Amino acid sequence: MTSETGVPNWGLHTTAVHAGQPAEGFDVAPALHLSSTFHFPSAAEAARAYQAEDRPIYTRWGNPTSAVLEAKVAALEGGQAALATASGMAAISTALLTLLKPGDHLVAAHSLYGGTHLLVTEDLPRLGIETTLVEATDPQAFADAIRPNTRALYLESPGNPTLALTDLHAVAEIARAQRLKTLIDNTFATPFNQRPLEWGIDIVVHSATKYLGGHGDALGGVIVADAEFIEAARRGPLRRFGGAISPFNAWLIARGAQTLPLRMQWHNGSALRIAGFLAGRSEVAWVRYPWHESHPQQELAKRQMGSGGGGVLVFELRGGTKAGAQMLDRVRLCLRTASLGDTRTLMTHPASTTHHRLAPDARRAAGISDGLMRLSVGLEDPEDLIADLDAALAGPP
Numbered sequence: 001m002t003s004e005t006g007v008p009n010w011g012l013h014t015t016a017v018h019a020g021q022p023a024e025g026f027d028v029a030p031a032l033h034l035s036s037t038f039h040f041p042s043a044a045e046a047a048r049a050y051q052a053e054d055r056p057i058y059t060r061w062g063n064p065t066s067a068v069l070e071a072k073v074a075a076l077e078g079g080q081a082a083l084a085t086a087s088g089m090a091a092i093s094t095a096l097l098t099l100l101k102p103g104d105h106l107v108a109a110h111s112l113y114g115g116t117h118l119l120v121t122e123d124l125p126r127l128g129i130e131t132t133l134v135e136a137t138d139p140q141a142f143a144d145a146i147r148p149n150t151r152a153l154y155l156e157s158p159g160n161p162t163l164a165l166t167d168l169h170a171v172a173e174i175a176r177a178q179r180l181k182t183l184i185d186n187t188f189a190t191p192f193n194q195r196p197l198e199w200g201i202d203i204v205v206h207s208a209t210k211y212l213g214g215h216g217d218a219l220g221g222v223i224v225a226d227a228e229f230i231e232a233a234r235r236g237p238l239r240r241f242g243g244a245i246s247p248f249n250a251w252l253i254a255r256g257a258q259t260l261p262l263r264m265q266w267h268n269g270s271a272l273r274i275a276g277f278l279a280g281r282s283e284v285a286w287v288r289y290p291w292h293e294s295h296p297q298q299e300l301a302k303r304q305m306g307s308g309g310g311g312v313l314v315f316e317l318r319g320g321t322k323a324g325a326q327m328l329d330r331v332r333l334c335l336r337t338a339s340l341g342d343t344r345t346l347m348t349h350p351a352s353t354t355h356h357r358l359a360p361d362a363r364r365a366a367g368i369s370d371g372l373m374r375l376s377v378g379l380e381d382p383e384d385l386i387a388d389l390d391a392a393l394a395g396p397p
């Protein structure tokens with residue numbers, strides 16, 4: 001049995017391991033094609049290949065190792081096709097530049113990764129593309145912001161860093177009724193916890209730097225959509241703006257993605273446990289984690305993020321920024337850094353790092369208070385992490 005997209009109807013673990021592996025040859029692991037260009041046996045074959053584009057030509061256009069990653073992530077998301085890019089930001093900008101032209105309008109959620117926030121509020125307007133930001137948790141706010149020149153709705157769910165959720169089905173219905181495209185950044189949830197295309201979303205983007213790669217060693221991004229969109233993105237903005245992935249990074253990320261379901265199970269379990277631990281501490285004003293009762297949208301999280309709440313949680317310390325800085329300085333196992341989706345647990349203070357370039361008003365609108373802390377729970381033993389957090393909260397004796 002194969003699915004509509006031509007991939008066998010495997011479970012997610014089997015898909016993660018096998019999808020995208022080339023059938024030919026004797027290698028168990030995919031070959032690493034570290035070649036910027038590919039040669040032709042004759043002038044006629046070169047001319048034919050440039051016409052047909054049915055074989056490797058030049059790595060900025062595509063590469064057999066990158067194709068392994070693309071096929072794997074397309075299968076994991078249940079999409080027709082995928083395009084691997086140099087970073088998550090390259091995936092987002094390539095997808096948006098494929099869709100939008102000067103004079104168009106985009107509706108986007110307030111709660112976005114800082115880089116995406118600046119892309120849609122500063123860079124797109126410079127290209128003549130307007131953006132309206134709306135409350136991510138309110139589908140009606142997306143509907144109300146639509147204008148005659150709106151082309152697409154863009155969201156992150158869970159959003160970075162507030163973990164605000166958007167009802168994907170509701171927003172997809174609003175967009176369909178008006179023939180608009182929907183895009184989601186699925187970096188936080190990953191296809192293990194959330195498959196947006198099944199809720200009617202059209203285009204999924206990822207920072208593959210995070211959970212897909214999973215080991216904090218390679219930058220990359222992926223766009224998943226229908227074959228027509230992916231072809232337009234590959235032939236257009238990818239080639240000309242040049243955000244192609246390095247084959248070595250594609251190889252590392254495809255290797256990491258084989259264990260995505262296993263890793264996500266552990267991330268989900270540990271993060272939920274740690275959310276419970278932090279919620280019980282007097283130093284902590286509040287905790288938010290999609291699958292924990294602390295989250296105002298827990299019911300939506302359980303419906304939409306079927307397998308778990310992911311590896312990221314946020315919390316606010318009663319002592320605000322000062323207490324946050326103290327806690328960051330006291331942790332020994334958790335690393336003080338602004339990324340996520342790593343094997344290691346990473347702790348961030350978004351207001352002074354990932355979102356520091358946002359104006360204070362924009363930060364507040366994005367739900368980022370000065371005392372907000374973000375924890376990307378890694379693959380360590382949760383008991384060790386709890387002991388580290390406990391000591392950091394308690395402070396010196």
Ligand code: PLP
Nearest residue numbers: 087088089113160187207209220
């Ligand atoms: N999307 C989200 C949700 C992110 O958290 C990030 C980076 O932190 C990005 C996109 C950008 O990804 P990259 O750093 O791979 O460009």
